[in-house]
Ligand code: HPA
């Protein structure tokens with residue numbers, strides 16, 4: 001029998017925010033098969049087990065190929081609702097009290113699905129998550145960086161009727177060879193529309209891509225950013241400006257950024273005062289939701305209860321909620337920690 005330590009139990013119960021979750025990456029194999037059946041789609045894998053067995057990745061691209069194939073079962077508004085609700089239930093069980101969800105409209109509009117079908121399904125799930133689970137959330141529209149900036153402009157135009165449902169834009173998919181500068185104009189347009197900006201940078205790509213995200217895209221958070229440690233001037237910039245990094249430890253191991261979780265630089269970054277947060281990225285593919293990421297990271301890096309508290313506080317600090325909501329989340333964290341003597 002596994003003994004749950006006091007530290008593990010404290011970490012599991014911590015109120016936390018998740019800021020780096022691709023909602024299409026929460027699609028579990030069981031739900032992929034269920035939706036394929038509902039929509040009359042034949043998958044190229046004979047069973048849930050065969051599909052899961054294919055989740056052996058060597059790098060980001062090897063994952064993306066299978067991730068886009070999995071998302072092809074999403075057709076109706078109800079499909080997007082069901083996917084998001086399944087995620088919100090898992091998040092609530094992990095004491096995620098606020099989540100900011102990435103979604104990839106181009107993955108769906110390329111297949112002839114209207115952007116409204118995607119957004120309406122997600123928005124309906126957000127309302128249900130708040131009412132039934134007490135989880136608040138926001139949506140971040142990500143542009144696929146392997147596609148052109150023109151395509152991103154087209155996507156932003158399609159999203160304009162739904163802007164009240166979207167808090168910001170992001171940049172994901174194949175990083176190397178697609179630097180932030182490629183999307184300078186569309187990010188400027190999105191910011192002019194009042195949207196926040198984030199971007200994946202320094203997952204596999206060099207520190208130069210993090211500089212580009214900061215200085216050209218003017219992002220308010222860096223997604224991943226772990227390669228920043230190779231550039232001391234960049235590290236100082238991140239520390240001095242409290243620029244948040246949404247780090248995804250189990251993802252980094254699954255995609256071979258680190259061989260072992262114990263090699264991860266999150267502990268070092270945290271100790272130096274970088275505003276690092278822990279997130280699940282694509283939990284259905286990478287072997288764990290929030291608490292799995294939190295617990296395994298705390299254990300592998302020998303972090304303390306105070307470190308875990310700081311990580312949760314960072315997640316609220318880095319979130320895009322208003323000042324009152326942030327203060328309420330920080331208070332919940334303070335109350336929880338006081339009750340546990342941390
Ligand atoms: O980890 C990721 N990196 C880049 N693009 C992605 N799209 C889903 N997950 C990821």
Ligand SMILES: [Zn+2]
Nearest residue numbers: 022172223281
């Ligand atoms: Zn990601």
